Amino acid sequence: MPFHLISSIVSSLLRRTPEQQRIEGPKSSRPQSSPSLGFSSTATVHGLWVKKEDGDTHNPDQGPLSQHQLELKQHWHNQPPVFQSESSVGVDDYDLLETLGTGTFGRVYLAKEKGGRRFYAIKVLKKAEIVRLKQVEHINSERQVLSEVNFPFVVQLYSTFQDDVHLYMVQEYVIGGELFRHLRRAGRFTNDMTKFYTAEIVLAIEYLHSKGIVYRDLKPENLLLDSQGHIKITDFGFAKKVQGRTWTLCGTPEYLAPEIIQSKGHSRAVDWWSLGILIFEMLAGHPPFYDDNHFGIYERILSGKAQYPSYMDSAAKDLIKRLLIGDRNRRLGNLAGGAEDVKRHKWLRHTDWHGLLNKTVRAPLIPSHANECDTSNFEKYPAEQPEDLPKGDPFSHLFTDF
Numbered sequence: 001m002p003f004h005l006i007s008s009i010v011s012s013l014l015r016r017t018p019e020q021q022r023i024e025g026p027k028s029s030r031p032q033s034s035p036s037l038g039f040s041s042t043a044t045v046h047g048l049w050v051k052k053e054d055g056d057t058h059n060p061d062q063g064p065l066s067q068h069q070l071e072l073k074q075h076w077h078n079q080p081p082v083f084q085s086e087s088s089v090g091v092d093d094y095d096l097l098e099t100l101g102t103g104t105f106g107r108v109y110l111a112k113e114k115g116g117r118r119f120y121a122i123k124v125l126k127k128a129e130i131v132r133l134k135q136v137e138h139i140n141s142e143r144q145v146l147s148e149v150n151f152p153f154v155v156q157l158y159s160t161f162q163d164d165v166h167l168y169m170v171q172e173y174v175i176g177g178e179l180f181r182h183l184r185r186a187g188r189f190t191n192d193m194t195k196f197y198t199a200e201i202v203l204a205i206e207y208l209h210s211k212g213i214v215y216r217d218l219k220p221e222n223l224l225l226d227s228q229g230h231i232k233i234t235d236f237g238f239a240k241k242v243q244g245r246t247w248t249l250c251g252t253p254e255y256l257a258p259e260i261i262q263s264k265g266h267s268r269a270v271d272w273w274s275l276g277i278l279i280f281e282m283l284a285g286h287p288p289f290y291d292d293n294h295f296g297i298y299e300r301i302l303s304g305k306a307q308y309p310s311y312m313d314s315a316a317k318d319l320i321k322r323l324l325i326g327d328r329n330r331r332l333g334n335l336a337g338g339a340e341d342v343k344r345h346k347w348l349r350h351t352d353w354h355g356l357l358n359k360t361v362r363a364p365l366i367p368s369h370a371n372e373c374d375t376s377n378f379e380k381y382p383a384e385q386p387e388d389l390p391k392g393d394p395f396s397h398l399f400t401d402f
Protein backbone atom coordinates (compact mmCIF):
# COMPACT_ATOMS: atom_id res chain seq x y z
CA MET A 1 0.00 0.00 0.00
CA PRO A 2 1.43 3.45 -0.84
CA PHE A 3 2.83 5.40 2.12
CA HIS A 4 0.39 8.31 1.71
CA LEU A 5 -2.54 5.90 2.05
CA ILE A 6 -1.10 4.29 5.17
CA SER A 7 -0.50 7.66 6.80
CA SER A 8 -3.98 8.77 5.76
CA ILE A 9 -5.49 5.73 7.51
CA VAL A 10 -3.40 6.20 10.61
CA SER A 11 -4.18 9.88 10.89
CA SER A 12 -7.85 9.24 10.19
CA LEU A 13 -8.04 6.66 12.97
CA LEU A 14 -6.11 8.79 15.41
CA ARG A 15 -8.27 11.77 14.70
CA ARG A 16 -11.54 9.99 15.29
CA THR A 17 -12.22 12.07 18.41
CA PRO A 18 -15.73 13.34 19.10
CA GLU A 19 -14.81 17.00 18.89
CA GLN A 20 -13.37 16.65 15.40
CA GLN A 21 -16.00 14.27 14.10
CA ARG A 22 -19.14 15.69 15.59
CA ILE A 23 -21.62 17.52 13.47
CA GLU A 24 -24.50 17.03 15.82
CA GLY A 25 -26.00 14.12 17.71
CA PRO A 26 -24.78 11.47 20.15
CA LYS A 27 -21.11 11.58 20.99
CA SER A 28 -18.50 9.14 22.01
CA SER A 29 -16.01 10.44 24.51
CA ARG A 30 -13.27 8.00 23.60
CA PRO A 31 -10.50 8.77 21.17
CA GLN A 32 -10.19 6.62 18.06
CA SER A 33 -13.86 5.89 17.74
CA SER A 34 -16.40 7.54 15.53
CA PRO A 35 -19.47 9.00 17.17
CA SER A 36 -22.89 8.15 15.91
CA LEU A 37 -24.86 10.84 14.18
CA GLY A 38 -28.54 11.31 14.67
CA PHE A 39 -30.63 14.02 13.15
CA SER A 40 -34.19 14.51 14.07
CA SER A 41 -34.91 17.93 12.70
CA THR A 42 -35.20 19.00 9.10
CA ALA A 43 -31.75 20.27 8.25
CA THR A 44 -29.20 20.38 5.51
CA VAL A 45 -26.14 18.59 6.71
CA HIS A 46 -22.89 19.85 5.21
CA GLY A 47 -24.95 20.61 2.12
CA LEU A 48 -24.96 16.95 1.16
CA TRP A 49 -28.42 15.84 2.13
CA VAL A 50 -31.63 16.96 3.63
CA LYS A 51 -33.11 15.10 6.52
CA LYS A 52 -36.73 14.07 6.14
CA GLU A 53 -39.07 13.01 8.89
CA ASP A 54 -39.34 9.35 9.76
CA GLY A 55 -42.18 7.61 8.00
CA ASP A 56 -43.00 4.11 6.96
CA THR A 57 -44.21 3.09 3.55
CA HIS A 58 -44.38 -0.22 1.78
CA ASN A 59 -40.90 -1.36 0.91
CA PRO A 60 -40.85 -3.47 -2.22
CA ASP A 61 -37.13 -4.15 -2.01
CA GLN A 62 -37.32 -5.99 1.29
CA GLY A 63 -37.30 -9.77 0.73
CA PRO A 64 -39.64 -12.17 2.55
CA LEU A 65 -38.48 -13.98 5.69
CA SER A 66 -36.69 -17.28 5.07
CA GLN A 67 -37.96 -20.57 6.56
CA HIS A 68 -35.24 -20.46 9.18
CA GLN A 69 -36.05 -16.85 10.01
CA LEU A 70 -39.66 -17.87 10.51
CA GLU A 71 -38.67 -20.74 12.84
CA LEU A 72 -36.29 -18.50 14.72
CA LYS A 73 -38.94 -15.84 14.97
CA GLN A 74 -41.36 -18.35 16.46
CA HIS A 75 -38.82 -19.78 18.91
CA TRP A 76 -37.59 -16.48 20.24
CA HIS A 77 -41.00 -14.89 20.17
CA ASN A 78 -42.12 -17.59 22.59
CA GLN A 79 -39.43 -16.72 25.11
CA PRO A 80 -40.90 -15.11 28.22
CA PRO A 81 -40.03 -11.43 28.37
CA VAL A 82 -37.29 -10.58 30.86
CA PHE A 83 -38.06 -6.88 30.92
CA GLN A 84 -40.21 -5.78 33.86
CA SER A 85 -42.55 -3.04 32.73
CA GLU A 86 -44.22 -2.71 36.14
CA SER A 87 -41.06 -2.25 38.12
CA SER A 88 -41.42 -0.20 41.28
CA VAL A 89 -37.70 0.28 41.85
CA GLY A 90 -35.87 3.59 41.62
CA VAL A 91 -32.31 4.79 41.63
CA ASP A 92 -32.23 4.72 45.43
CA ASP A 93 -32.45 0.93 45.23
CA TYR A 94 -28.99 0.77 43.65
CA ASP A 95 -25.46 1.81 44.52
CA LEU A 96 -23.93 3.46 41.47
CA LEU A 97 -20.28 2.43 41.45
CA GLU A 98 -17.84 3.13 38.62
CA THR A 99 -18.45 4.72 35.23
CA LEU A 100 -18.24 2.14 32.43
CA GLY A 101 -18.77 4.51 29.54
CA THR A 102 -20.10 7.89 28.60
CA GLY A 103 -22.46 8.99 25.88
CA THR A 104 -24.03 12.20 24.70
CA PHE A 105 -26.73 12.33 27.32
CA GLY A 106 -25.07 10.80 30.34
CA ARG A 107 -23.15 7.82 31.62
CA VAL A 108 -23.34 4.09 32.01
CA TYR A 109 -22.52 2.98 35.57
CA LEU A 110 -21.64 -0.33 37.10
CA ALA A 111 -24.30 -0.66 39.80
CA LYS A 112 -25.22 -3.04 42.59
CA GLU A 113 -28.68 -3.66 43.88
CA LYS A 114 -28.81 -2.59 47.53
CA GLY A 115 -29.18 -5.65 49.72
CA GLY A 116 -28.67 -7.91 46.70
CA ARG A 117 -25.69 -9.57 45.12
CA ARG A 118 -26.14 -8.84 41.46
CA PHE A 119 -24.32 -6.26 39.43
CA TYR A 120 -25.92 -4.29 36.61
CA ALA A 121 -25.01 -1.63 34.08
CA ILE A 122 -27.32 1.36 34.52
CA LYS A 123 -27.52 3.88 31.73
CA VAL A 124 -28.31 7.29 33.21
CA LEU A 125 -29.52 9.87 30.71
CA LYS A 126 -30.17 13.57 31.22
CA LYS A 127 -33.67 14.49 30.04
CA ALA A 128 -32.75 18.11 29.30
CA GLU A 129 -29.88 17.01 27.02
CA ILE A 130 -32.10 14.54 25.18
CA VAL A 131 -34.64 17.28 24.54
CA ARG A 132 -31.97 19.82 23.56
CA LEU A 133 -30.52 17.44 20.98
CA LYS A 134 -33.97 16.45 19.72
CA GLN A 135 -33.45 12.79 20.52
CA VAL A 136 -36.68 12.14 22.45
CA GLU A 137 -38.04 9.82 19.78
CA HIS A 138 -34.79 7.84 19.59
CA ILE A 139 -34.56 7.33 23.35
CA ASN A 140 -38.18 6.22 23.60
CA SER A 141 -37.57 3.89 20.66
CA GLU A 142 -34.46 2.48 22.36
CA ARG A 143 -36.48 1.64 25.46
CA GLN A 144 -39.33 0.19 23.42
CA VAL A 145 -37.10 -2.01 21.25
CA LEU A 146 -34.90 -3.24 24.12
CA SER A 147 -37.93 -4.09 26.24
CA GLU A 148 -39.10 -6.48 23.52
CA VAL A 149 -35.88 -8.38 22.91
CA ASN A 150 -34.56 -11.47 24.60
CA PHE A 151 -31.70 -13.02 22.67
CA PRO A 152 -28.26 -14.42 23.61
CA PHE A 153 -26.32 -11.83 21.61
CA VAL A 154 -28.31 -8.73 22.50
CA VAL A 155 -27.84 -6.87 25.79
CA GLN A 156 -30.73 -7.51 28.17
CA LEU A 157 -32.75 -4.61 29.55
CA TYR A 158 -34.36 -5.42 32.91
CA SER A 159 -36.23 -2.27 33.84
CA THR A 160 -36.42 1.48 33.35
CA PHE A 161 -37.45 4.33 35.61
CA GLN A 162 -37.00 8.09 35.92
CA ASP A 163 -36.77 10.95 38.36
CA ASP A 164 -37.18 14.67 37.68
CA VAL A 165 -33.84 15.00 35.91
CA HIS A 166 -32.77 11.59 34.61
CA LEU A 167 -33.94 8.49 32.79
CA TYR A 168 -32.51 5.15 33.95
CA MET A 169 -32.11 1.91 32.00
CA VAL A 170 -31.08 -1.13 34.06
CA GLN A 171 -29.22 -3.63 31.89
CA GLU A 172 -27.14 -6.74 32.37
CA TYR A 173 -23.49 -5.91 33.07
CA VAL A 174 -21.41 -7.13 30.12
CA ILE A 175 -18.02 -7.54 31.72
CA GLY A 176 -15.70 -8.08 28.76
CA GLY A 177 -15.80 -4.50 27.43
CA GLU A 178 -16.07 -3.25 23.88
CA LEU A 179 -14.97 -5.32 20.90
CA PHE A 180 -13.53 -2.02 19.65
CA ARG A 181 -10.98 -1.99 22.48
CA HIS A 182 -9.95 -5.60 21.85
CA LEU A 183 -9.67 -4.90 18.12
CA ARG A 184 -7.52 -1.79 18.55
CA ARG A 185 -5.30 -3.68 20.97
CA ALA A 186 -4.89 -6.59 18.55
CA GLY A 187 -4.55 -4.37 15.47
CA ARG A 188 -6.67 -6.79 13.50
CA PHE A 189 -8.39 -10.09 14.11
CA THR A 190 -7.56 -13.43 12.52
CA ASN A 191 -9.85 -14.93 9.93
CA ASP A 192 -11.26 -17.45 12.46
CA MET A 193 -11.86 -14.85 15.16
CA THR A 194 -13.62 -12.60 12.70
CA LYS A 195 -15.74 -15.50 11.50
CA PHE A 196 -16.84 -16.25 15.06
CA TYR A 197 -17.92 -12.68 15.85
CA THR A 198 -19.52 -12.29 12.43
CA ALA A 199 -21.59 -15.45 12.92
CA GLU A 200 -22.95 -14.30 16.29
CA ILE A 201 -23.75 -10.87 14.84
CA VAL A 202 -25.50 -12.46 11.85
CA LEU A 203 -27.73 -14.40 14.27
CA ALA A 204 -28.48 -11.20 16.18
CA ILE A 205 -29.32 -9.26 13.02
CA GLU A 206 -31.50 -12.13 11.81
CA TYR A 207 -33.34 -12.13 15.14
CA LEU A 208 -33.84 -8.36 15.19
CA HIS A 209 -35.04 -8.28 11.59
CA SER A 210 -37.45 -11.13 12.29
CA LYS A 211 -39.01 -8.84 14.90
CA GLY A 212 -39.18 -5.97 12.42
CA ILE A 213 -36.31 -4.12 14.13
CA VAL A 214 -33.60 -2.38 12.11
CA TYR A 215 -30.52 -1.76 14.28
CA ARG A 216 -28.79 0.99 12.24
CA ASP A 217 -25.58 1.50 14.26
CA LEU A 218 -23.48 -1.63 13.87
CA LYS A 219 -19.80 -0.92 14.70
CA PRO A 220 -17.18 -2.37 17.05
CA GLU A 221 -17.90 0.31 19.68
CA ASN A 222 -21.43 -1.02 20.10
CA LEU A 223 -20.45 -4.66 20.47
CA LEU A 224 -19.54 -5.86 23.96
CA LEU A 225 -18.05 -9.20 24.99
CA ASP A 226 -19.61 -11.18 27.82
CA SER A 227 -17.61 -13.11 30.43
CA GLN A 228 -17.24 -16.05 28.03
CA GLY A 229 -16.29 -13.88 25.06
CA HIS A 230 -19.66 -13.94 23.27
CA ILE A 231 -21.07 -10.90 21.54
CA LYS A 232 -23.68 -8.61 23.09
CA ILE A 233 -25.01 -5.85 20.89
CA THR A 234 -25.64 -2.71 22.90
CA ASP A 235 -26.73 0.92 22.30
CA PHE A 236 -30.12 0.67 20.64
CA GLY A 237 -30.38 4.47 20.38
CA PHE A 238 -30.99 4.25 16.61
CA ALA A 239 -32.82 0.94 16.51
CA LYS A 240 -36.33 1.19 15.20
CA LYS A 241 -39.33 -0.95 14.39
CA VAL A 242 -39.73 -0.41 10.68
CA GLN A 243 -42.39 -1.89 8.45
CA GLY A 244 -41.32 -0.23 5.26
CA ARG A 245 -38.68 2.42 4.90
CA THR A 246 -37.53 5.12 7.24
CA TRP A 247 -35.69 8.36 6.50
CA THR A 248 -33.88 9.50 9.63
CA LEU A 249 -30.26 10.19 8.92
CA CYS A 250 -28.43 8.27 11.61
CA GLY A 251 -25.48 5.99 12.08
CA THR A 252 -21.72 6.43 12.07
CA PRO A 253 -20.03 8.01 9.03
CA GLU A 254 -17.73 5.09 8.12
CA TYR A 255 -20.62 2.63 8.47
CA LEU A 256 -23.39 4.49 6.59
CA ALA A 257 -25.01 2.66 3.68
CA PRO A 258 -25.22 4.59 0.37
CA GLU A 259 -29.02 4.81 0.57
CA ILE A 260 -28.73 6.64 3.91
CA ILE A 261 -26.19 9.09 2.47
CA GLN A 262 -28.41 9.65 -0.55
CA SER A 263 -31.47 10.05 1.65
CA LYS A 264 -33.39 7.50 -0.41
CA GLY A 265 -35.23 5.98 2.54
CA HIS A 266 -33.77 2.88 4.09
CA SER A 267 -34.71 -0.36 5.80
CA ARG A 268 -33.05 -3.49 7.12
CA ALA A 269 -30.64 -3.67 4.18
CA VAL A 270 -28.53 -1.03 5.97
CA ASP A 271 -27.59 -3.55 8.67
CA TRP A 272 -26.20 -5.93 6.04
CA TRP A 273 -24.17 -3.10 4.53
CA SER A 274 -22.67 -2.19 7.90
CA LEU A 275 -21.95 -5.87 8.55
CA GLY A 276 -19.76 -5.76 5.43
CA ILE A 277 -17.91 -2.71 6.81
CA LEU A 278 -17.52 -4.41 10.18
CA ILE A 279 -16.08 -7.65 8.75
CA PHE A 280 -13.62 -5.57 6.74
CA GLU A 281 -12.62 -3.53 9.81
CA MET A 282 -12.14 -6.65 11.94
CA LEU A 283 -9.91 -8.27 9.31
CA ALA A 284 -7.99 -5.18 8.22
CA GLY A 285 -7.94 -3.10 11.42
CA HIS A 286 -9.49 -0.12 9.62
CA PRO A 287 -12.74 0.48 7.76
CA PRO A 288 -12.81 0.20 3.93
CA PHE A 289 -13.92 3.80 3.30
CA TYR A 290 -11.93 6.36 5.27
CA ASP A 291 -10.93 9.97 4.88
CA ASP A 292 -9.99 13.02 6.90
CA ASN A 293 -13.52 14.36 6.85
CA HIS A 294 -17.08 13.13 6.59
CA PHE A 295 -17.52 14.38 3.03
CA GLY A 296 -14.55 12.38 1.87
CA ILE A 297 -15.88 9.29 3.61
CA TYR A 298 -19.28 9.66 1.94
CA GLU A 299 -17.69 10.17 -1.46
CA ARG A 300 -15.69 6.98 -1.06
CA ILE A 301 -18.73 5.04 0.11
CA LEU A 302 -20.71 6.20 -2.92
CA SER A 303 -17.82 5.38 -5.25
CA GLY A 304 -17.83 1.86 -3.79
CA LYS A 305 -14.10 1.50 -4.32
CA ALA A 306 -12.30 -0.18 -1.44
CA GLN A 307 -8.77 -1.52 -1.30
CA TYR A 308 -8.71 -5.06 0.04
CA PRO A 309 -5.46 -6.03 1.78
CA SER A 310 -3.70 -8.92 0.04
CA TYR A 311 -3.71 -11.01 3.24
CA MET A 312 -7.50 -10.99 3.42
CA ASP A 313 -9.10 -14.43 3.00
CA SER A 314 -10.62 -14.62 -0.48
CA ALA A 315 -13.94 -16.07 0.76
CA ALA A 316 -14.22 -13.30 3.37
CA LYS A 317 -13.51 -10.75 0.66
CA ASP A 318 -16.22 -12.28 -1.49
CA LEU A 319 -18.77 -12.00 1.32
CA ILE A 320 -17.77 -8.40 2.09
CA LYS A 321 -18.16 -7.48 -1.60
CA ARG A 322 -21.63 -9.00 -1.70
CA LEU A 323 -22.64 -7.10 1.44
CA LEU A 324 -21.13 -3.84 0.17
CA ILE A 325 -23.27 -3.74 -2.95
CA GLY A 326 -24.57 -0.21 -3.36
CA ASP A 327 -27.82 -1.38 -4.95
CA ARG A 328 -29.73 -2.77 -1.97
CA ASN A 329 -31.88 -4.88 -4.29
CA ARG A 330 -28.77 -6.94 -5.03
CA ARG A 331 -27.20 -6.83 -1.55
CA LEU A 332 -26.74 -10.15 0.22
CA GLY A 333 -29.03 -10.44 3.25
CA ASN A 334 -31.67 -8.35 1.54
CA LEU A 335 -32.51 -10.89 -1.17
CA ALA A 336 -35.30 -13.44 -1.16
CA GLY A 337 -33.26 -15.81 1.06
CA GLY A 338 -32.76 -13.10 3.70
CA ALA A 339 -30.15 -13.81 6.39
CA GLU A 340 -30.01 -17.42 5.24
CA ASP A 341 -28.06 -16.31 2.15
CA VAL A 342 -25.40 -14.80 4.39
CA LYS A 343 -25.28 -17.90 6.60
CA ARG A 344 -24.86 -20.15 3.57
CA HIS A 345 -22.05 -18.10 2.08
CA LYS A 346 -18.90 -20.18 1.65
CA TRP A 347 -16.96 -18.17 4.25
CA LEU A 348 -19.52 -19.07 6.95
CA ARG A 349 -20.65 -22.39 5.54
CA HIS A 350 -19.09 -24.59 8.25
CA THR A 351 -20.41 -22.55 11.15
CA ASP A 352 -22.17 -24.49 13.93
CA TRP A 353 -25.18 -22.17 14.14
CA HIS A 354 -26.98 -24.18 16.80
CA GLY A 355 -23.82 -24.48 18.89
CA LEU A 356 -23.42 -20.74 18.69
CA LEU A 357 -27.00 -20.11 19.77
CA ASN A 358 -26.55 -22.49 22.71
CA LYS A 359 -23.17 -20.91 23.47
CA THR A 360 -21.46 -24.29 23.35
CA VAL A 361 -18.91 -23.01 20.83
CA ARG A 362 -15.85 -21.67 22.63
CA ALA A 363 -15.10 -18.02 21.93
CA PRO A 364 -11.65 -17.11 20.57
CA LEU A 365 -10.97 -14.53 23.28
CA ILE A 366 -12.12 -14.97 26.88
CA PRO A 367 -11.92 -11.54 28.54
CA SER A 368 -9.97 -11.63 31.78
CA HIS A 369 -11.90 -10.68 34.90
CA ALA A 370 -11.11 -11.29 38.54
CA ASN A 371 -14.70 -11.23 39.79
CA GLU A 372 -18.18 -10.23 38.63
CA CYS A 373 -17.67 -6.54 39.35
CA ASP A 374 -14.27 -6.29 37.66
CA THR A 375 -14.11 -3.22 35.40
CA SER A 376 -10.59 -3.72 34.03
CA ASN A 377 -11.92 -4.20 30.50
CA PHE A 378 -13.28 -0.64 30.48
CA GLU A 379 -11.50 2.67 30.32
CA LYS A 380 -11.19 4.71 33.48
CA TYR A 381 -13.40 7.78 33.65
CA PRO A 382 -13.14 10.61 36.17
CA ALA A 383 -16.06 10.72 38.61
CA GLU A 384 -18.91 12.97 37.59
CA GLN A 385 -18.77 16.43 39.12
CA PRO A 386 -21.74 17.17 41.36
CA GLU A 387 -24.02 19.75 39.77
CA ASP A 388 -27.04 21.74 40.88
CA LEU A 389 -30.05 19.82 39.74
CA PRO A 390 -33.03 21.80 38.47
CA LYS A 391 -36.24 21.64 40.47
CA GLY A 392 -39.33 20.11 38.91
CA ASP A 393 -39.69 18.15 35.68
CA PRO A 394 -40.79 20.09 32.59
CA PHE A 395 -40.25 16.99 30.40
CA SER A 396 -42.25 14.29 32.21
CA HIS A 397 -44.87 14.18 29.43
CA LEU A 398 -42.18 13.22 26.90
CA PHE A 399 -41.05 10.06 28.67
CA THR A 400 -44.25 8.49 29.96
CA ASP A 401 -43.11 4.94 29.15
CA PHE A 402 -40.10 5.08 31.47
Ligand SMILES: Nc1ncnc2c1ncn2[C@@H]1O[C@H](COP(=O)(O)OP(=O)(O)OP(=O)(O)O)[C@@H](O)[C@H]1O
Pocket residue numbers: 026027028035036100101102103104105106107108121123155171172173174175177178221222224234235236237378
Ligand atom coordinates in the same frame (compact mmCIF):
# COMPACT_ATOMS: atom_id res chain seq x y z
N1 LIG B 1 -24.68 -3.26 29.49
C1 LIG B 1 -23.45 -2.76 29.53
N2 LIG B 1 -22.46 -3.40 30.18
C2 LIG B 1 -21.21 -2.88 30.22
N3 LIG B 1 -20.86 -1.71 29.63
C3 LIG B 1 -21.80 -1.04 28.98
C4 LIG B 1 -23.14 -1.51 28.88
N4 LIG B 1 -23.84 -0.63 28.15
C5 LIG B 1 -22.99 0.34 27.79
N5 LIG B 1 -21.75 0.11 28.30
C6 LIG B 1 -20.55 0.96 28.12
O1 LIG B 1 -20.94 2.32 28.06
C7 LIG B 1 -20.65 2.86 26.77
C8 LIG B 1 -21.74 3.85 26.37
O2 LIG B 1 -22.95 3.13 26.26
P1 LIG B 1 -24.02 3.48 25.15
O3 LIG B 1 -23.31 3.47 23.83
O4 LIG B 1 -25.19 2.59 25.32
O5 LIG B 1 -24.37 4.95 25.59
P2 LIG B 1 -24.94 6.12 24.74
O6 LIG B 1 -25.24 7.22 25.70
O7 LIG B 1 -26.08 5.63 23.93
O8 LIG B 1 -23.72 6.47 23.81
P3 LIG B 1 -23.76 7.25 22.44
O9 LIG B 1 -24.03 8.67 22.80
O10 LIG B 1 -22.38 7.02 21.89
O11 LIG B 1 -24.84 6.64 21.61
C9 LIG B 1 -20.54 1.65 25.87
O12 LIG B 1 -19.78 1.92 24.72
C10 LIG B 1 -19.90 0.64 26.80
O13 LIG B 1 -18.50 0.86 26.91
